[in-house]
Amino acid sequence: MTLKDVAKIVRYWLNASAHDLEMAKSLFRTGKHDYCLFLCHLSLEKLLKALATRVIKDHPPFTHNLLFLAGKADLQLSKAQIELFDQINRFNMEARYPEDLEAFYKKANKVYAKRYMDATREMWKWLRQKLEK
Numbered sequence: 001m002t003l004k005d006v007a008k009i010v011r012y013w014l015n016a017s018a019h020d021l022e023m024a025k026s027l028f029r030t031g032k033h034d035y036c037l038f039l040c041h042l043s044l045e046k047l048l049k050a051l052a053t054r055v056i057k058d059h060p061p062f063t064h065n066l067l068f069l070a071g072k073a074d075l076q077l078s079k080a081q082i083e084l085f086d087q088i089n090r091f092n093m094e095a096r097y098p099e100d101l102e103a104f105y106k107k108a109n110k111v112y113a114k115r116y117m118d119a120t121r122e123m124w125k126w127l128r129q130k131l132e133k
Contacts, residue, residue, distance in 0.1 A: 006057050010050045013060070014131065017046035021124055024117065033113035034105055037091040040120040041066070044088060047127045048073055054131065064092045075130065084119055091116070 024039035041064070049060035051073035061072060066085040070077055077085070093100060 001058055003057075006053060009053045009059060010131070013046045013050035013053060014128075017043045017050065017124070020046060021120070024120065028113055028117050031110070033108040033110060034101075036113050037088075037108055037116055038096075040116055041088050041091040044085075044120060044123060044127070045069065045092075047124060047131070051075070051127060051131055065089060073130075075127075081123070084123060088116065088120065 020039045020043035024036045024043060027033070027036035027039060044066055045064055048066060048069035052060040052069050055074050056072060060069065063069065066089050067077075067082065070085060091104075
C-alpha cells in the first residue's frame with residue numbers, strides 16, 4: 001500500500017469519526033442517550049482505526065474492540081484510559097442486542113450519558129493529537 005493510499009484511508013476514518021462524534025453530541029442534546037453512547041463508541045473506534053492504519057500501513061482490522069485497536073495503533077494507555085475503553089466497548093454490544101437493550105435503556109440516563117460523552121470528547125481530542133504527530 002502506498003503512503004498516498006494510507007493517507008486516504010486515514011482521512012476516511014478521521015472524517016467518519018468526527019461525523020459520529022457530532023451525531024453523538026446531537027443525540028445527547030435531544031435526549032437519545034442510548035444511541036449517543038453507541039456513537040461515542042463508534043467515534044472512538046473509527047479514530048483508532050485511523051491511527052492503526054497509519055501504524056500498520058494497511059486497512060485496519062475488522063473489529064469493534066477499542067483496546068485491540070489501541071494496541072494496533074501502538075498507543076501507551078494509562079490504567080484509567082484502559083478502563084474507559086473497556087467501559088465504552090460495552091456500549092457497542094449493549095446498544096445492539098435485544099437481551100441487553102432494556103437494561104441499557106435504564107442505565108443510559110442523562111447523567112450517565114454526560115459522563116461518558118465528556119470522557120469520549122476528551123479521549124477523542126487526545127487521540128486526534130496522536131494522529132497529528
